[in-house]
Amino acid sequence: MTSAAGTATSAMLFPAALFVLAYAAIMSERVNRALVALLGAGLAILAGMLNQEQAIAAVDFNTLALLTGMMIIVGIARKSGLFGYVAIRAAQIMRARPAGILIALPVITAILSALLDNVTTVLLIVPVTMVICSELKVRRYPFLFAEIFASNIGGTATLIGDPPNILIGSAVGLTFNDFVFALTPVVLVILVVQTALNHVIWGRHLHAAGADRQRVMAMNADSAIEDKRLLWLSLAVMAATILGFVLARPLAVEAGTVALIGAAALMLLETIAHPREHHAELVTSALNQVEWVTIFFFIGLFVLVGAIEQAGVLRFLSHQLLTATGGDLHTTALGILWGSAILSALVDNIPFVASMIPLIQELAPAMGGDEAIRPLWWALALGACLGGNGTLIGASANLIVAGIAERAGERIGFMAFLRLAFPLMLLQIAICNVYVVWRFF
Amino acid sequence: MSCADIMTPNPRYVREDDTIGEAAREIIEHTYINLPVVDAEGRLVGLFGIYDLLALLVPRVAVIGNLLPNLRFMSDDDSELHRKYLSLKDNPVRRAVNREAARVYADTPLIEAIRLFCLNHTTIPVVERGSDRLVGMISYWDAARHIVAPKNAAPGG
Incomplete structure (x- = not known):
């Protein structure tokens, strides 16, 4: 049920809505994220967005x-x-x-x-x-x-x-x-x-x-x-x-x-x-040391991303991105670096990266092939990982430290952390910007 | 059978503005597990017990779960522990009171108190419904004595 690259179709609507809903539920943290991802994945299969074989194939077992x-x-x-x-x-x-x-x-x-x-x-x-x-x-x-x-x-x-x-x-x-x-x-x-x-x-x-x-x-x-x-x-x-x-x-x-x-x-x-x-x-x-919540979260997420990929949503979005950057690799890399850093400071970087991967893969043919788009992967990795430094909720490790500190009588306030952390994160991304341009272009 | 029937009425307590040193003396002198802490109106604020006192002497992160496997690596210097106690003994007990401690009402059934003993392994304050004024303390010994050898038991029971 794929569409022509640049056109949004009604067939994209339900998979995109399901993905956005699941994403919002994950971000709200009102329901455990593994349950949201698994139920979302189940709904995607039940609704026929992708069949059983496609769902299994979407899971990255590596x-x-x-x-x-x-x-x-x-x-x-x-x-x-x-x-x-x-x-x-x-x-x-x-x-x-x-x-x-x-x-x-x-x-x-x-x-x-x-x-x-x-x-x-x-x-x-x-x-x-x-x-x-x-x-x-x-x-x-x-x-x-x-x-x-x-x-x-x-x-x-x-x-x-x-x-x-x-x-x-x-x-x-x-x-x-x-x-x-x-x-x-x-x-x-x-x-x-x-x-x-x-x-x-x-x-x-x-x-x-x-x-x-x-x-x-x-x-x-x-x-x-x-x-x-x-x-x-x-x-x-x-x-x-x-x-x-x-x-x-x-x-x-x-x-x-x-x-x-x-x-x-x-x-x-x-x-x-x-x-x-x-x-x-x-x-x-x-x-028992395996964090099964994380593992099942990934399984559900892979299937959800597979569903929107199957519906052509990511191809559509990649086309929009291509139009916005004029197909210029340099601009696209820096856009991904800064965009993913800001977004990863605000939302969970795992679902973000999971949905960005097929989107960037869709860009390869228009940008000279898999080898040519490598800088985009490095830009995504740098932005998504370092963006986590921007806020207290930017990465799991931040929340874990804040949790331990609070229980031990040392409160790490969201705003106090943000005031110092966000500019420092932007500085780190600026260093990455210079590096990406110098190293890969 | 309710908690009021077996509780110790008018228990010893400390006020929240009393010092940790005063509370510590009371706990040690009477070998209490827990001492109720009340405000100026006699309302229960929480409990301050022997474990709360000892927990003040070690780094807090070492007693908030399983985060540190041991403290064997620290220097074995009991004079340092005493110095630490001296540095905090004049602080008001309100700073160290356990406000989350379980409490029961005088009319709470005994079986609920027993459930709390099994979960919390400690004595429980009894408060007046509505006002939260401290009216007694109930211990697992009170419960066990009453059940094993009830005062009004039938002969041979």
């Missing part, structure tokens, strides 16, 4: 495998106490000086976020950060703000750092290495700039008494480790999995396959040291 595999690996690794150890050692390397810690912990957050998911990273780093701040008797807000930013900046750097990148990489066939070569350089620049700004805004004013610093220096980082064997196993498997991502193309495997092999290997290594009767319990516990 994305699901990559997310599931990494969730299992991180879920096991976090039990080892690795992250607490790293945070405490980093604070001690900085001689427990608040200004130094304001550099070290966000940099660690960025590195971990590039290799793990952002939410897990902040969940593990923020509590230790708060303990260190409490010992130093310094304000927690600068550290929390810096870690929110670092998680979104670091997550932008790699294929596995942030869900938008996973979606883009999987749909377009971009590898781990492609992301590292294209995005990591600008992410490093942004991280350095943000770290310097953190110092100017807060770091240089933060001071702790000698006795308080001494208490942080006296912390025993080794005691934060819960299970040394598991720590080494986790590190080995994470390193092997990342090597697998690097070698995915020569090995002719998808990143999702690598992640699931890594997850299965770590589950095997974890269980093998225990009596056989505990194996099922340990594997169940590892599988």
Whole structure:
């Protein structure tokens, strides 16, 4: 039921209305987003917008495998106490000086976020950060703000750092290495700039008494480790999995396959040291680390996007975009960069990117083919991931940090965050603008 | 059987403007799990108990769920804990009171109080319906004693 590219047809109306309705329901957060996506997907199939086979074909199983595999690996690794150890050692390397810690912990957050998911990273780093701040008797807000930013900046750097990148990489066939070569350089620049700004805004004013610093220096980082064997196993498997991502193309495997092999290997290594009767319990516990809400949200979303794609809505929209930019790749890339940054600051970037992918794919024939439109993918990834820094609701990690902080007595207000975060996000996108023009045109 | 039948009437309490130090002394002297906190009109504000007192001494993020697996890495310095207590003991107890604590009315059936004991593992304040004025405290011991050996039980029961 596709239409001529530039014409809206009545057949597009119901799929587009269903998508907009589902999108609005997801944004309202009144109903769990996985339920909205699944019910929307079910309605799309029942209404005949796409048949059962088309619905299954619309689901990107590589994305699901990559997310599931990494969730299992991180879920096991976090039990080892690795992250607490790293945070405490980093604070001690900085001689427990608040200004130094304001550099070290966000940099660690960025590195971990590039290799793990952002939410897990902040969940593990923020509590230790708060303990260190409490010992130093310094304000927690600068550290929390810096870690929110670092998680979104670091997550932008790699294929596995942030869900938008996973979606883009999987749909377009971009590898781990492609992301590292294209995005990591600008992410490093942004991280350095943000770290310097953190110092100017807060770091240089933060001071702790000698006795308080001494208490942080006296912390025993080794005691934060819960299970040394598991720590080494986790590190080995994470390193092997990342090597697998690097070698995915020569090995002719998808990143999702690598992640699931890594997850299965770590589950095997974890269980093998225990009596056989505990194996099922340990594997169940590892599988329980998978955030099924996210996985089912993705499944429903893929089908919903498949429905509007099938109806020709995205082809119509891509034609409108082409008309608006005059078919100029340069203008389109910068439009996507800025547009996706602003929108991702306001709405969930996952459904946004999921619907932008087929839309951009539709642009390829008119813009010189798949290779020629690569800058558009990098613009989308940079905009969607970094846009999350713009507001407190821009990314899941932001909300998680705000939630932990509030429960611990430190309120991060929406407007207070916005006043500083939004201009800083715009600065980051301006850096990306320069980079995209310099690197890809 | 209602809560009024087995509660301890006119319980000891602290006012919300009393200090944490005064509340701590009361809790320790009487080995209370919880102490009701009331406002100037005698209305229940919430509870301040031994766990609320101890939770003030550790970083708050360590006691708000499963966010930190342990605090073994921190230096083992009890004089620091005492210093921390001294730094907050003069604060009014209203700053640390648990306002979400469960409460029952005098006419609440005992079985509802038992459900709350099982969920919250703590003593429960009893308030007057409408005014929220504190009228008693009911503990799991009160409930268990009454059920295991009721005063008006039939012989051999």
